[in-house]
Amino acid sequence: MKQYHIEWKRAVATAVLRAFPDSDRDQIDRLIHPETPPERNLGDIAFPMFPLARVLKKSPQQISAEVATVIGSGDAGRVEATGPYINIFLNRPVVASATVNAALAASGRWGDSAALAGRRIMIEFSCPNTNKPLHLGHLRNDALGESVARMLLAAGATVRRVNLINDRGIHICKSMAAYEQFGQGQTPEEVGKKSDHFVGDYYVRYAQWEKEGSQAEERARQMLQEWEQGDAGIHQLWERMNHWAISGIEKTYLRTGISFDQVYYESQTYLLGREKILQGLDDGVFTRDEKGTVWVDLTDIQLDKKVLLRADGTSLYLTQDIGTAMQRHDDWPFDSLVYVVASEQRYHFQVLFEVLRRLGVKWADSLHHLAYGMVNLPEGKMKSREGTVVDADELLDQLAGLAREEIRNKEREEHLEDPAITAERVALGALHYYLLQTSPVKDMIFNPEESLAFTGNTGPYLQYVGARVSSMLRKEPAPEQVEPPTELADEEWNLVFRVSGYPQVVADAAASYNPSLLAGFLFETARDFSRFYHDHPIAVATDPKVRSFRLGLSMAVMEVMRHGLGLLNIPFLESM
RNA sequence: GCGCUCAUAGCUCAGCUGGAUAGAGCACCGGCCUUCUAAGCCGGGGGUCCCAGGUUCGAGUCCUGGUGGGCGCGCCA
Numbered sequence: 136m137k138q139y140h141i142e143w144k145r146a147v148a149t150a151v152l153r154a155f156p157d158s159d160r161d162q163i164d165r166l167i168h169p170e171t172p173p174e175r176n177l178g179d180i181a182f183p184m185f186p187l188a189r190v191l192k193k194s195p196q197q198i199s200a201e202v203a204t205v206i207g208s209g210d211a212g213r214v215e216a217t218g219p220y221i222n223i224f225l226n227r228p229v230v231a232s233a234t235v236n237a238a239l240a241a242s243g244r245w246g247d248s249a250a251l252a253g254r255r256i257m258i259e260f261s262c263p264n265t266n267k268p269l270h271l272g273h274l275r276n277d278a279l280g281e282s283v284a285r286m287l288l289a290a291g292a293t294v295r296r297v298n299l300i301n302d303r304g305i306h307i308c309k310s311m312a313a314y315e316q317f318g319q320g321q322t323p324e325e326v327g328k329k330s331d332h333f334v335g336d337y338y339v340r341y342a343q344w345e346k347e348g349s350q351a352e353e354r355a356r357q358m359l360q361e362w363e364q365g366d367a368g369i370h371q372l373w374e375r376m377n378h379w380a381i382s383g384i385e386k387t388y389l390r391t392g393i394s395f396d397q398v399y400y401e402s403q404t405y406l407l408g409r410e411k412i413l414q415g416l417d418d419g420v421f422t423r424d425e426k427g428t429v430w431v432d433l434t435d436i437q438l439d440k441k442v443l444l445r446a447d448g449t450s451l452y453l454t455q456d457i458g459t460a461m462q463r464h465d466d467w468p469f470d471s472l473v474y475v476v477a478s479e480q481r482y483h484f485q486v487l488f489e490v491l492r493r494l495g496v497k498w499a500d501s502l503h504h505l506a507y508g509m510v511n512l513p514e515g516k517m518k519s520r521e522g523t524v525v526d527a528d529e530l531l532d533q534l535a536g537l538a539r540e541e542i543r544n545k546e547r548e549e550h551l552e553d554p555a556i557t558a559e560r561v562a563l564g565a566l567h568y569y570l571l572q573t574s575p576v577k578d579m580i581f582n583p584e585e586s587l588a589f590t591g592n593t594g595p596y597l598q599y600v601g602a603r604v605s606s607m608l609r610k611e612p613a614p615e616q617v618e619p620p621t622e623l624a625d626e627e628w629n630l631v632f633r634v635s636g637y638p639q640v641v642a643d644a645a646a647s648y649n650p651s652l653l654a655g656f657l658f659e660t661a662r663d664f665s666r667f668y669h670d671h672p673i674a675v676a677t678d679p680k681v682r683s684f685r686l687g688l689s690m691a692v693m694e695v696m697r698h699g700l701g702l703l704n705i706p707f708l709e710s711m
Numbered sequence: 712g713c714g715c716u717c718a719u720a721g722c723u724c725a726g727c728u729g730g731a732u733a734g735a736g737c738a739c740c741g742g743c744c745u746u747c748u749a750a751g752c753c754g755g756g757g758g759u760c761c762c763a764g765g766u767u768c769g770a771g772u773c774c775u776g777g778u779g780g781g782c783g784c785g786c787c788a
Contacts, residue, residue, distance in 0.1 A: 173731060183730055185768055195768080219768095220731070264788090304788070401788095428786065437714075442786045452788050479782050481715060508717080509781075516781095545750070561750090573724065577717065578781060585723065585737070589750050592724085592736040599750045607747045643727070655725055658735080669743095669752045676747095689747095711750080 136635040139230070140169040140180060142211075143223050147182050150205040151198075155191050162190060175625055178215060178222030179632075185219055195219030227628055228619035231688070234635040236616045238691035245634075245691070246698040250642035252291035257463060258284050260475035261393065265302040265380035266310040267335035269387050269527035271510050271517065271581060272477070277393045278570040278704065279507055280475040282650040285702045290645035295467050298395045299459065302377050303402040308358040310334055311372055312351060313341035315358075323379055329528065331383025334376055342520070387527055391563065392704050397466070399459060407458025409450050411494060412443045420493045431490055441486055456487050457494070464498060471501045473648060478506035478576065505648050508578035510570075525581065534562035537587050538595075542711075550710060560706035561595050567705045568594030571650040572658075592658055594705050600661040601700065602711040603668065604693040609709075611674035611682075613690035620684040626667040627688060633660040634691045641702065650703055657699045664692050 148163050166186040172178050184195035184202070191198055196219050203216035213224040238245040260280025263269060269277075280296070287294045301307075314337040323333035344351040361369045388394065412429055415421045421431050427446035433439060443454055450458075463472065474484060484504035492499040511517065517524045539558035548554045569586045573579045589595035623631070637656070644652040667673075673689055676682040697707045 168728085168730095170730070171727095177731080181731085183769095185730070188768065218731075301788075306788075426786095439784070445786045447786095449786085451786070455788095477782090478716070480788095482783055483788090485715090506716090511781090513722095541750070545748090547748080547750095550748080577724090580723070582723070582737095588737075590737085591750095593750085595750055596736095599748080603748055603751085610747070640727095647727095651725085652727075655735090658725095662735085665751060666753090668747075672747075674747045710748080 136632060137639050139225060139635075143180050144169050144182070146206055147202065147221060150202045151187065151191075154198075154201045154205045158191060163187070166190070172220070172222055175628070177217060177220075179212075179225045180223040182221040182223075183219060184221065227623040227631075228621065230635070231623055231627070231631045232617050232619040232684075234631050235684075235687045235691045238634050238694055239613070239616055239687060241694070243694060243698070245694050246638050246641045246702075247289050248291055248638045248642050250290040251287060251645060254292045254471065255295075255467070255469045256287050256292045256471045256473065257295045257297060257467060257469040258287070258473040258475065259297045259299060260284075261388075261395075262299045262301060262476070263384050264306060265300060265334070265377045265384075266307050266338045267380075268329070268331040269384060271525035271527065271530065274391070274527050274530070274566065275507060275510050275570045275579075276475055276477070277388075277391060278567050279505065279575055279650065281393050281704050282567075282571055282702060283473065283475070283505065283645070283648050285704065286641060286645035286650065286653065289698075289702055290642045292645070295397065295469070296395045297397045297399060297463065299399045299401060299404070300381065301401050302381075303362070303405060305355055305359050306338075307373070307377075308355045308362065309341040309351075310338040311369075311376055312354040312358055313337040313344055314376060315372065316344065316351075316354070323383075329383050329386065330379035331381075331387075332526075332528070334380045334383070387531075390531060390559075391527075391566075392706075399463075401455070404459045404462065405450060405455045407462055408454040408456070409444065409448070409458070411457055411461060412454060415443075415494050418495075431486075431493070433486065433489055436489065438482075438486055438489065441490075443490070453483070453487060453490070456483075457490060460487070460491060460502070461496070464496075469498070469501070471503060472498075473503045473505050475505045475507070478508055480504075481506050503648075505575060507575040510579055510581050513580055513582050525583075530583075531562060531566065533583075534565055534587060535559045538562045538565070538589070541589055547711065557708065557711055560708060561589070561598060561711060564594030564598045564700075564705040564708075565589065566594070567703055568597065568654060571703055572654045574651045575649060595711075597657055597661050597696065597700060597705065598708045598711055600664055601693065601696045602708045604664065604689050604696070605709040607674050608686065608690060608693065611686060613686040614683050617684045617687035618680065620681065624667075624671060626663070626670055627685070629663045630660070630667055630688055630692055633663055634688075634695055637695045637699070641699070653699055654703060657696065657703070660692065660695060660699075664689075664696075 144167060147167055151163050152158060152160060167182050170181045172181040184198040187198050188195045199216040199219055199221045203214050203221055206214045208214050210226060212226050215222045258280060261273060261277050263273060284294050284296050317340055323330040341351060358369055362373060416423060416429055421429050421443060423429050428442055429444035431441050431443055441453060442451060488499055488502050512523060535558050538561035542548060542554050542558055551557050565586060640653060640656045644650060673685040676685060700707045
């Protein structure tokens with residue numbers, strides 16, 4: 136649709152110049168912008184004339200009337216002055232066939248663009264701890280990271296997904312200490328438990344143990360020291376339990392369609408950064424106090440004083456992040472690095488980026504923190520201590536179970552190759568749509584009942600529309616290309632608009648790292664199609680020319696749905 | 712206390728760079744399956760867009776100041 140906007144803006148600007156020969160072309164260009172009229176019967180593209188009123192010293196109504204007369208209507212479209220607006224009615228049959236044919240010719244790639252071509256973008260997300268399984272918060276992080284990565288790819292960028300596994304530190308030692316104390320050498324296989332949950336149970340057990348006495352904390356701290364000193368026995372235990380945790384988490388990734396191009400481990404990166412800080416100290420960017428602690432003073436930009444290195448020379452979270460950022464840029468020089476991390480860490484990233492800037496890192500301004508809000512429950516915050524944390528695997532099981540039941544209730548089992556697989560995909564669609572429909576910056580309330588609903592503005596609704604189109608096109612395949620129809624109903628024209636505007640929506644959503652823009656667009660597209668499907672015969676239309684066009688249009692819509700759902704990591708279903 | 716962030720229908724959320732009567736889903740009420748999958752479609756009620764100023768031809772959208780919620784302000788990560 137963008138092309139039509141540009142074409143018509145040019146036409147309107149030219150007409151303004153002709154109607155008002157004294158006006159300035161550049162100024163006119165700046166003052167007019169294409170918009171979409173609130174209602175279809177007002178036109179397809181609108182140009183408000185308010186901004187011109189001042190420079191042309193005439194009322195917007197007069198201007199639009201005069202300009203509309205100058206442009207006149209032609210094959211490309213009809214022009215109408217409505218009050219202060221110039222409204223354009225496009226030539227529906229011409230635009231419709233051009234749009235549908237472009238989408239069909241793209242053979243599954245309609246929506247891809249070169250908007251971010253040539254840009255190398257690294258995106259970090261997930262970053263789990265190896266002491267417990269993934270929970271609902273991780274699912275939002277993963278959904279966002281994966282979806283943004285896919286959108287960036289579609290917009291033409293070269294993308295590298297990275298994960299940073301938090302596999303060391305006192306919290307990891309806690310589950311290790313509890314296992315040492317109570318585990319009796321058992322393995323997840325022996326007790327028949329998913330291995331990350333097995334590890335997580337000991338993390339929970341540790342909390343109990345800690346309440347019972349002071350031994351627990353002492354042992355955990357001691358363990359951390361032993362680990363850092365390279366104690367063989369502790370490292371063996373550490374590796375064993377990390378393996379359980381990570382392999383379990385990877386199963387969840389596999390199940391939810393999450394993947395990475397490179398995985399970093401904190402145990403291998405936590406020492407990085409120290410040298411860079413010392414370098415900065417030499418360069419006078421940082422200061423060292425009498426105790427030997429290295430500081431950075433950011434009070435001049437309204438931030439705080441922060442410690443970069445402890446007096447004993449050991450690193451902190453911040454130190455480590457400085458190191459990993461540099462390491463990553465060495466590993467894979469990027470134009471931009473996006474960190475998908477909860478918004479509670481905003482301050483940390485401000486400091487991190489500023490410290491890198493002061494270290495003279497040229498690409499410091501290319502770093503971006505994609506901060507997303509918390510996931511809360513209707514009754515309030517998730518609290519691990521109160522056991523209200525929603526476990527990722529359990530949630531997926533629950534969703535899949537309900538989807539399975541729904542399939543049974545609708546008597547769809549005999550229509551499906553494997554109802555269990557379909558149920559799993561519906562569950563994933565419900566979850567990902569639910570998590571991505573809200574703007575990332577906002578906190579969201581995860582209402583379990585609502586997330587399990589399969590009607591209305593939900594992932595399964597989008598999947599259902601896709602399945603119905605697929606089913607129809609299986610019975611009556613679409614033509615490879617369509618002829619301009621003699622006329623178009625509003626329901627068809629709405630869909631042409633959707634198909635036409637889709638690549639721009641993907642590019643915008645990618646550039647703003649915001650999958651919710653795409654989610655909203657796909658829902659509206661699905662709704663428009665449902666209405667079209669309800670109101671007009673498609674495969675069963677009697678007029679072969681009408682049938683052919685509608686099948687082509689349906690195919691184009693299906694391509695949009697398939698492509699778009701893919702970007703949201705929602706399985707497209709041929710049948711459900 | 713300081714900083715960041717959010718505030719739109721009973722509930723959950725949209726509202727693109729300020730533009731024509733503020734939208735959706737859920738819930739509630741009422742219609743539509745001998746017809747391409749009813750996980751659907753259509754209709755109805757329901758809103759001082761937190762408050763007060765300001766900028767503008769025009770503000771849910773931008774600015775300032777409040778109010779309320781969330782988060783942050785560790786030599787934790």
